Amino acid sequence: MSAPLAPVLERLRLHALVLREVxxxxxxxxxxxxRDCVVAANQRLVVYADSxxxxxxxxxxxxxxxxxxxxxxxxxxxxEFRALAKAASVTQRDGGxxxxxxxxxxxxxxxxxxxxxxxxxxxxxxxxxxxxxxxGHVP
Numbered sequence: 170m171s172a173p174l175a176p177v178l179e180r181l182r183l184h185a186l187v188l189r190e191v192x193x194x195x196x197x198x199x200x201x202x203x204r205d206c207v208v209a210a211n212q213r214l215v216v217y218a219d220s221x222x223x224x225x226x227x228x229x230x231x232x233x234x235x236x237x238x239x240x241x242x243x244x245x246x247x248x249e250f251r252a253l254a255k256a257a258s259v260t261q262r263d264g265g266x267x268x269x270x271x272x273x274x275x276x277x278x279x280x281x282x283x284x285x286x287x288x289x290x291x292x293x294x295x296x297x298x299x300x301x302x303x304x305g306h307v308p
Contacts, residue, residue: 183208187243191216194237199227204253214245221252273299 184206191214192200202223206216218224227250235248277296280289 187214188216190238190241190243191234194234195227195230199223199230203227208245212244212246213249214247215249215251217251217253219253224250224252268299268303270300270303273297273303 187208188203188206191206192203195203202218202220204217204219206214209215216227218227231248231250235245238245273296275296276299277293279296280292283289283292
């Protein structure tokens with residue numbers, strides 16, 4: 170594992186663990202709508218639901234969820250449920266995503282210097298494919 174990525178990977182592991190604990194403290198029909206979480210500044214936990222409707226329903230369970238998590242040894246100052254924002258769709262006429270040549274080149278070169286030769290080669294191949302698509306050579 171690359172040293173610069175270690176803190177990021179550790180943070181991702183923490184978020185996955187906390188999300189699992191949040192889901193375990195909720196009724197199953199609500200837990201399935203929790204998609205991600207972030208441990209924000211000042212021990213504030215933000216949990217993202219798949220829609221505004223579900224985030225609204227989940228808010229009613231915030232006090233009980235905080236209490237259950239504290240009983241299990243994980244204390245947060247506050248718990249917020251928010252809806253994930255839907256990404257704007259930017260597509261070409263053929264329905265594929267728009268990719269600039271600059272983005273393709275960035276992806277292609279981003280693997281250089283990585284410890285993993287497999288990942289480096291995969292990023293280079295992806296960048297080449299993206300460049301071909303941006304130029305219109307690949308449907």
